[in-house]
Amino acid sequence: MNPAVLLVGLVFIPLVAALVAVILPVRFRRPVALLGALAWPLLLVPLSIAVARDQTLTLVFGGWTPPLGIGWRLDALGLVLLWVHALAGIAALPGAWHRFGPKVVAAAPFWPLWLILSTGVNAALLAADLFNLYVSLELTTLAAVALIATDDGIAALTAAMRYLLLGVLGSLMYVLGVGLVYAQTGSLAMDQADAAAIRDVALVLMLTGLMVKAAIFPLHVWLPHAYGNAPGPVAAIMSAVVGKVALVALWRIWFQTAADPPDLLADLLGLVGAVAIVYGALAAYMQPRLKMVIAWSSISQFGFLMLLLPLASQTAFQGAGFHLLAHGLAKAAMFLAAANIVTVLGSDSIRHLPGLDKRMPLEAFTLALGGVTLIGLPPSGGFTGKWMLLTAAWEQQGWFWLVLIALSGLMSAAYVFRILALTCFHPARRAVHELHARPPKITSLAALLLALLAVIIGLYPHPALELLGRGLPGGAS
Amino acid sequence: MAPWLAQALPPAVVLVSTLAALVIFVAGEAHQRLRIWVNLIAATIKLLLVVWIGLAVLAGNTFMFRFELLPGLELILHADALSILFASLSAVLWLVTTVYAIAYLERSPNRARFFGFFSLCVSATMGIAMAGNLMTLFIFYELLTLTTWPLVVHNGTPEALAAGRSYLRYTLTGGVVLLVAMAWLYGLAGNVEFTPGGFLAPLVAEHRIALSVIFAMLVAGFGIKAALIPLHGWLPKAMVAPAPVSALLHAVAVVKAGAFGIIRTVEDVYGLELVAELGMRIPLIAVAAWTIIIGSLLALREHELKRRLAYSTVSQVSYIVLGIAVGGLLATSGGMVHLVHQGLMKVTLFFCAGIYGLLLGVSRIDQLDGLGRRMPWVSTAFTIAALGMIGVPPVVGFVSKWYLASGALAADVPWVVGVLIASALLNAAYFLPLIRRLWLTEGGALAEMPIEIGALSRLALVASAVATAALTVVLGMLAAHPLSPLSWVLEIASGYAPW
Amino acid sequence: MVTLLANGLPVLAPIVVAALLARPGRIRAAAIAAAPWLPLLLFFPLLLHRPSALSFALLELRLGADPVSAPLIVLCGVAWSLAGWFAAARVRRDRVLFWSGWLISLAGIALALLAQDVAGFYAGYSALSLASWLLIIHARSEAARRAGRVYLVLALVGEMAVFAGIVAIASEAGNAVLAELVDGTCAAPGWHWLILAGFAVKMGILPLHLWLPLAHPVAPVPASAILSGVIVKAGLLGWLRLVPPGAGGSELFGPALLALGMLTAFAGVALGLAQRRVKVVLAYSTISQMGLVLAAYAALLMAPASFEALLPWLGVLILHHGLNKAALFLACGCAPGRSVLRGVLVALPALAIAAAPLTTGMLAKTGLKAMLGEAGVGYGWTLVLSLSSTATALLLWHFWRLVRQEREYRTAHPAWVAMTVAGLILPWAWAVTHGLDLHLAGALWPAAWPLALAAALIASRRLLAPKLEIDVPAGDLVVVLEKAAAGLGAATRRIAGSGHFQIPNLYPVHVRLTRALLWLERKMTSLPVAGLLILGLGGLLWLVARLADF
Structure with a gap:
């Protein structure tokens, strides 16, 4: 059997489960959704083996071959992000299960939406043509907006609204670009035959649109509030994959669709990433709420991923791809831990953090481990990614990037250690008033395992690096 | 020796205390008895393992553990004579400091956290000692930063937090500098193990400037932990931590890790000859000399006991760098052996300062008046260690100075002798008044602190201070013994290319 | 094993006994009772005369007595024991402090005397230097503290100079065996200067004598006795050990050192005559006498070939001054003005120091002249040497007048008597047992006329200028230096300001x-x-x- 057939499952299992969940009464939605969310990751095991053997899997529907046909493609980068999606999603389930029980009003929309989000993400990662990508991204964004709004606070609603507006604006710009490409070349395929046609307006429109969705500074304004106010599991999955899906799309368009984009543009985009790194870290350092700190940290870390454009080498791709992996796991873990803290304290204001290490040691430990990866201290996944990027910068004598990458860890350290110092060592070790019941231990353990994983992959990065070492996105070399 | 043992022992040495830390963390605050036993047993096992490896290395065995971390980038743990030197120092002092810390913190909160990180810290130190290439060294160096920070801020006071911030700023910056330097170096030379005499000589024709810049960056990166002036700012601030932590910072782990890194850089990455060819040897000597003098002057100005000791560390640790940079059999030995000697003396001083502080609330120098009579054992230990710092024979400090100074002359940098002498005089100027106050000045009646310390703990505190002080004298008196650190170091130094 | 024990015991025993002082009660009393007699252990290695090497200790320690250290061992064994006996009876305050200083000094000098390697010698010497500080500050008065400060600064600086010199040796030869240094292969002459200057501090050679006049009056009487009688001579041992006659280029120093020695001899007298306190006068007398010892050493440097032959003469000089000076210091604690007998007991060593005919002083002068003769310096120097006796006589007359006024009631202690007797006998015994040619008849007149000249001077001064009184503060130059140091300190503080020098924070976090x-x-x-x-x-x-x- 052609393993590419399994790709269908990645998209349709969550989709079907979502449809089933919608039809069923509210109290059945949770178990059905759970089944769906646990089922599709199983496919990743045979798929990984297949990708390891064949490099890319391609599935073409109805015999229509590209450029006209709709097709799915799974490459190493997609596989890595699928794994992040699967792991972060599974780790988020206990928390979601606990929070969105049948008695909760928001549970009715939550579970189907959760599955639709997975559908969208998976489809976006598999999309082999520009329009397919647009549809999947749109699906993802809409599901994410709705999920953010399942939080009952007014802040979440506002954030969801802003995300919706900006997200749609971004989508529009992207689709406009796609339209221009189609008008010029008559093809929607990612690999354009006539690369010279993809220049200027079309490329810039697509890039800008995706940058809005990926929350690259200065187009990040929706992100802090959206992540900071979303329910914990949602924030976790969003930070781990949703933003990155757009970024992966951006990489693909850059390396695959727009063959030979101008260097100057690459440098400019890298520079934008550099500003994002610094700005995000500074802002994270100043936030008064834990989840906001973590959210801002994402903006800083996404900036990192933009550095792939100017560096543009195999090593850099390995580094960026690995960073994607490590950061996804660590960030999801931290959001899950933060979610538990909010559940217990009713607030995530950093003023309530002192003394938390006693009450919630697992959460504190998770934050610490995740922080280590964010800073990129060895031996952690974050370090591996950073090291590869450094090497890439060195190979190209890109001193500016080299110093920037090195210094970025320092800036991350500032906000990470601020949180740790407050949590574990602050003198005002005030008694923490437990306002709410402690969530079940499995939620804490799931977060911790995820954070541990982010560190452990740093000790054994070979499989991922090997996969990512086979060529740039889209097979370009 | 069985091949699997030769592979397994180096990581085992590192992991023993990691395991201890895990047990301590998991057991939590309540299980005091368990924690004490785990601590002591792990420390003893580690010491035995180090001794075992040391003897095996002496017998000509090699230990090597490799693990490919990234393609072309290996984690290497090995055991050469230099590793054993540092590892045995840390293992011995860890055991003593653990005994001391258990007693010191008998009544204080958060002990599980403290001892957990304490053990992790020693794991990282062992990793540094056993590291077989720069990458491994760097990884454990960063781990050390991470694991010591919780100890520095342990008290949780605003000063402690500020000290922790300062510590992180300095050490993480150092880490970044190291990272850049290493990435650069790996780009030039690839993944090369530590090689006595260095492995960069073939590159010098092509990359002279790059190698010089990398060297400066490596020294600066390690120099932050080694507290080379002006990179020393974190050290005096970190004095707010509990006394066992200070002992750890100053004698067992952190400062030593920096110095050890410089040793490895100079001897095993570059080789002193290459350093000299790059024109970096004299500047390195000058930086060390400057740190020695300025550190002592700054110490002279302090009126807090622990801060004075901190500046004294700044000054003394640079002896190590000085010896390495001067080079030659004598000076190299003097520098390396000071790694051990300074550790023993400084740990004693901090133990004593801690006891004064804990039992009598003494923190300023003018409060030392007349303590000799009240605490004769502790004060004797303090006196011996302080005299050793000045370089009075037969305490170990003398042996270091002897080799450093004669090595400087042998290597044709006679002005270094002047630096050493000035430093000895300055040491005398800031230590002798303390000794005078202890023994010869009538003291006011200081009340005992209201902390209740059990008789056994009190004994443990005093015994650890006395034990290390005795060691400083014994090692000094038996310096020529074949198993003394000095003989060991002479063996190591003769392995490096003579300058 | 027995050899090792005999050689090591003089060093170890004082340390063990010092440690026993820590236990109050009977053990401490027993320790103090035993302490005075420990120096006698030094005679074991002297009699055994077999070195032993401890390859594991220090930097390969070697112990043993040899001809160079022999006179000092005898002096130390006798004078230190007798002074200890005196101290056991007289020192009542702060006994633990006193005896720990006493015993550690003893261990130090024992090691310095017995060590046959450079590091061992230096170890002993520096222990001696530091521990004698404890003896000086024993009174804990302001004056004692000041004396201690001056002593410590000078001693440390001297020690460092010595250290620089010996590492110069070590850089070539490692921890050299002392006997091998004679070959003159080690250390360039430049380093020799440092060694010489370093030990000159201990000897009280001009202008490094500042500590002596301050330290002696404040230290307890027995401590002054050993400081002036024994410890200062450790400096001579240092010279002989590390810059032995015959070491490369050392003969070049001879003339300069000879001149400096004579200068010290006269300057010591001149400064001493302007003093009003007995022990200060004695201190200056010691300085003056050490000038002569320096002259002797300089002569030996100039005649390295005759070093072996002249060594017994040097022994006479050492024993003569050490014992007699110790006796004079002990006298200060025994109210010598109270009876004629006591007066005689003071006068005998005083006359000896002044080199009166038939005293040990005359013997020592004979030895000195022999040395100068071997060195081949002109007759002028011999004349200067004789004149120095005149000067010394004047100083001791001054001493005599002051000491006779000490009539406050105190019992005389037998140790004093014993010391005086030892001073009378031992130098002669030494000379005879070493088979020296004494030239008794020829020595009488050269010993007599300087004294006569001194007597004439004293008489004429009484007639001519009865009111000639000059006051020089004890420690002379030190007063100037202290003022300068205080001024410098104030100036630095003014310039630097009291504000703390701060390393700028590398991370200014801007609120803006x-x-x-x-x-x-x-x-x-x-x-x-x-x-x-x-x-x-x-x-x-x-x-x-x-x-x-x-």
């Missing part, structure tokens, strides 16, 4: 930056601005892409 960033973020979050930003960035990207096309 925080505010600016928060403001910026607020603005950017508003939807119109966000939209504009999107368009702006898109436009910028487009512009750049266009630019790149050209």
Whole structure:
């Protein structure tokens, strides 16, 4: 059997489960959704083996071959992000299960939406043509907006609204670009035959649109509030994959669709990433709420991923791809831990953090481990990614990037250690008033395992690096 | 020796205390008895393992553990004579400091956290000692930063937090500098193990400037932990931590890790000859000399006991760098052996300062008046260690100075002798008044602190201070013994290319 | 094993006994009772005369007595024991402090005497230097503290000079065996100067004598006795050990050192005559006498070939001055003015120091002249030497007048008597047992006329200038130096200001930056601005892409 057939499952299992969940009464939605969310990751095991053997899997529907046909493609980068999606999603389930029980009003929309989000993400990662990508991204964004709004606070609603507006604006710009490409070349395929046609307006429109969705500074304004106010599991999955899906799309368009984009543009985009790194870290350092700190940290870390454009080498791709992996796991873990803290304290204001290490040691430990990866201290996944990027910068004598990458860890350290110092060592070790019941231990353990994983992959990065070492996105070399 | 043992022992040495830390963390605050036993047993096992490896290395065995971390980038743990030197120092002092810390913190909160990180810290130190290439060294160096920070801020006071911030700023910056330097170096030379005499000589024709810049960056990166002036700012601030932590910072782990890194850089990455060819040897000597003098002057100005000791560390640790940079059999030995000697003396001083502080609330120098009579054992230990710092024979400090100074002359940098002498005089100027106050000045009646310390703990505190002080004298008196650190170091130094 | 024990015991025993002082009660009493007699252990290695090497100890320690250290061992064994006996009876205050200083000094000098390697010698010497500080500050008065400060500064600086010199030796030969240094292969002459100067501090050679006149009056009587009688001579041992006659280039120092020695001899007298306190006068007398010892050493440097032959004469000189000076110091604690017998007991060593005929002083002068003769210096120096006796006599007359006024009731202690007797006998015994040619008849007149000259001077001064009184503060130059140091300190403080010198913080965190960033973020979050930003960035990207096309 052609393993590419399994790709269908990645998209349709969550989709079907979502449809089933919608039809069923509210109290059945949770178990059905759970089944769906646990089922599709199983496919990743045979798929990984297949990708390891064949490099890319391609599935073409109805015999229509590209450029006209709709097709799915799974490459190493997609596989890595699928794994992040699967792991972060599974780790988020206990928390979601606990929070969105049948008695909760928001549970009715939550579970189907959760599955639709997975559908969208998976489809976006598999999309082999520009329009397919647009549809999947749109699906993802809409599901994410709705999920953010399942939080009952007014802040979440506002954030969801802003995300919706900006997200749609971004989508529009992207689709406009796609339209221009189609008008010029008559093809929607990612690999354009006539690369010279993809220049200027079309490329810039697509890039800008995706940058809005990926929350690259200065187009990040929706992100802090959206992540900071979303329910914990949602924030976790969003930070781990949703933003990155757009970024992966951006990489693909850059390396695959727009063959030979101008260097100057690459440098400019890298520079934008550099500003994002610094700005995000500074802002994270100043936030008064834990989840906001973590959210801002994402903006800083996404900036990192933009550095792939100017560096543009195999090593850099390995580094960026690995960073994607490590950061996804660590960030999801931290959001899950933060979610538990909010559940217990009713607030995530950093003023309530002192003394938390006693009450919630697992959460504190998770934050610490995740922080280590964010800073990129060895031996952690974050370090591996950073090291590869450094090497890439060195190979190209890109001193500016080299110093920037090195210094970025320092800036991350500032906000990470601020949180740790407050949590574990602050003198005002005030008694923490437990306002709410402690969530079940499995939620804490799931977060911790995820954070541990982010560190452990740093000790054994070979499989991922090997996969990512086979060529740039889209097979370009 | 069985091949699997030769592979397994180096990581085992590192992991023993990691395991201890895990047990301590998991057991939590309540299980005091368990924690004490785990601590002591792990420390003893580690010491035995180090001794075992040391003897095996002496017998000509090699230990090597490799693990490919990234393609072309290996984690290497090995055991050469230099590793054993540092590892045995840390293992011995860890055991003593653990005994001391258990007693010191008998009544204080958060002990599980403290001892957990304490053990992790020693794991990282062992990793540094056993590291077989720069990458491994760097990884454990960063781990050390991470694991010591919780100890520095342990008290949780605003000063402690500020000290922790300062510590992180300095050490993480150092880490970044190291990272850049290493990435650069790996780009030039690839993944090369530590090689006595260095492995960069073939590159010098092509990359002279790059190698010089990398060297400066490596020294600066390690120099932050080694507290080379002006990179020393974190050290005096970190004095707010509990006394066992200070002992750890100053004698067992952190400062030593920096110095050890410089040793490895100079001897095993570059080789002193290459350093000299790059024109970096004299500047390195000058930086060390400057740190020695300025550190002592700054110490002279302090009126807090622990801060004075901190500046004294700044000054003394640079002896190590000085010896390495001067080079030659004598000076190299003097520098390396000071790694051990300074550790023993400084740990004693901090133990004593801690006891004064804990039992009598003494923190300023003018409060030392007349303590000799009240605490004769502790004060004797303090006196011996302080005299050793000045370089009075037969305490170990003398042996270091002897080799450093004669090595400087042998290597044709006679002005270094002047630096050493000035430093000895300055040491005398800031230590002798303390000794005078202890023994010869009538003291006011200081009340005992209201902390209740059990008789056994009190004994443990005093015994650890006395034990290390005795060691400083014994090692000094038996310096020529074949198993003394000095003989060991002479063996190591003769392995490096003579300058 | 027995050899090792005999050689090691004089060093170890004092340390063990010092440690026993820590236990109050019977053990401490027993320790103090035993302490005075420990120096006698030094005779074991002297009699055994077999070295032993401890290859594991220190930097390969070697112990044993040899001809160079022999006279000092005898002096130390006798004088230190007798002074200890005296101290056991007289020192009542702060006994633990006193005896620990006493015993550690003893261990130090024992090691310095017995060590046959450079490091061992230095170890002993520096222990001696530091521990004698404890003896000086024993009174804990302001004066004692000042004396201690001056002593410590000088001693440490001297020690460091010595250290620099010996590492120069070590840089060539490692921890050299002392006997091998004679070959003159080690250390360049430049380093010799440092060694000589370093030990000169202990000897009280001009201008490094400052500590002696301050330390002696404040130290307890027995401590002054050993300081002046024994410890100062450790400096001579240092010279002989590390810059032995015959060491490369050392003969070049001879003339300069000879001149310096004579200068010290006269300057010591001149300064001493201006003093009003007995022990200060004695201290200056010691300085003066050490000038003569330096002269002897200088003569030996100039005649390295006859070193072996002249060594017994040096022994006479050492024993003569050490014992007699110790006796004079002990006298200060025994009210010598109270009876004729006591007066005689003071007069005998005083006359000996003044080198009166038939005293040990005359013997010592004979030895000195022999040395000068071997060195081949002119007759002028011999004359100067004789005149120095005149000067010494004047100083001791001054001493005599002062000491006779000490009538406050105190019992005389037998140790004093014993010391005096030892001073009378031992130098002679030494000379005889070493088979020296004494030239008794020829020595009488040269010993007599300087004294006669001194007597004449004293008589004439009484007639001519009865009111000639000059006051020089004890420690002379030190007063000037202290003032200069205080002024310098004040000046530095003024210049540096009292403010602390701070290493600038590398990470200034600007509050303004925080505010600016928060403001910026607020603005950017508003939807119109966000939209504009999107368009702006898109436009910028487009512009750049266009630019790149050209």
